[in-house]
Amino acid sequence: GIQVEQSPPDLILQEGANSTLRCNFSDSVNNLQWFHQNPWGQLINLFYIPSGTKQNGRLSATTVATERYSLLYISSSQTTDSGVYFCATNRDDKIIFGKGTRLHILP
Amino acid sequence: NAGVMQNPRHLVRRRGQEARLRCSPMKGHSHVYWYRQLPEEGLKFMVYLQKENIIDESGMPKERFSAEFPKEGPSILRIQQVVRGDSAAYFCASSRGLAPNEQFFGPGTRLTVL
Numbered sequence: 001g002i003q004v005e006q007s008p009p010d011l012i013l014q015e016g017a018n019s020t021l022r023c024n025f026s027d028s029v030n031n032l033q034w035f036h037q038n039p040w041g042q043l044i045n046l047f048y049i050p051s052g053t054k055q056n057g058r059l060s061a062t063t064v065a066t067e068r069y070s071l072l073y074i075s076s077s078q079t080t081d082s083g084v085y086f087c088a089t090n091r092d093d094k095i096i097f098g099k100g101t102r103l104h105i106l107p
Numbered sequence: 108n109a110g111v112m113q114n115p116r117h118l119v120r121r122r123g124q125e126a127r128l129r130c131s132p133m134k135g136h137s138h139v140y141w142y143r144q145l146p147e148e149g150l151k152f153m154v155y156l157q158k159e160n161i162i163d164e165s166g167m168p169k170e171r172f173s174a175e176f177p178k179e180g181p182s183i184l185r186i187q188q189v190v191r192g193d194s195a196a197y198f199c200a201s202s203r204g205l206a207p208n209e210q211f212f213g214p215g216t217r218l219t220v221l
Binding site: 033045088090094095096097098099100 | 138150196198212
């Protein structure tokens with residue numbers, strides 16, 4: 001089945017720093033989503049981005065479907081950005097998640 | 108405009124008891140998905156349902172687990188004779204079922220088996 005790999009697994013940054021999270025997938029996909037799971041466990045939809053680039057405030061994402069990867073950029077990070085970031089893609093209507101990048105922003 | 112709702116948010120059961128988890132999809136969504144998240148791991152697909160139909164249950168354990176989405180009321184994930192290994196967060200997602208079929212997640216139910 002399709003594999004979704006994320007890197008790095010863990011990331012510790014000082015508040016204000018920028019970061020790039022990567023998601024590689026093993027097969028061509030029709031769509032890709034990025035989620036943020038906050039420290040309270042809630043999953044928040046960040047981007048639905050099968051291809052191209054989208055921006056929402058300090059966050060942006062780019063998916064290059066032909067090369068099978070997606071990037072999530074976080075600029076001027078804040079402590080509230082802490083949590084786990086998952087990328088996920090659909091396969092036969094079920095989402096397949098990567099293992100996530102655990103981000104910790106230090107004040 | 109309420110999002111996906113799940114209850115209870117926390118559930119504690121002793122080994123051998125039954126656990127019932129409920130999920131109400133977003134308004135206008137008729138497709139429901141259940142996922143399980145073990146500690147420090149990503150979410151794993153369990154089952155996909157539409158009203159009164161199970162579409163895909165390939166991720167569901169063969170024994171003790173069942174799911175339904177009746178014509179009226181919420182979707183129910185039922186775990187019989189729970190064991191400690193069932194302790195996890197169970198998330199429900201819903202979608203319109205039409206392309207692009209973006210799924211939106213509920214807050215999850217955290218099941219602890221003593």
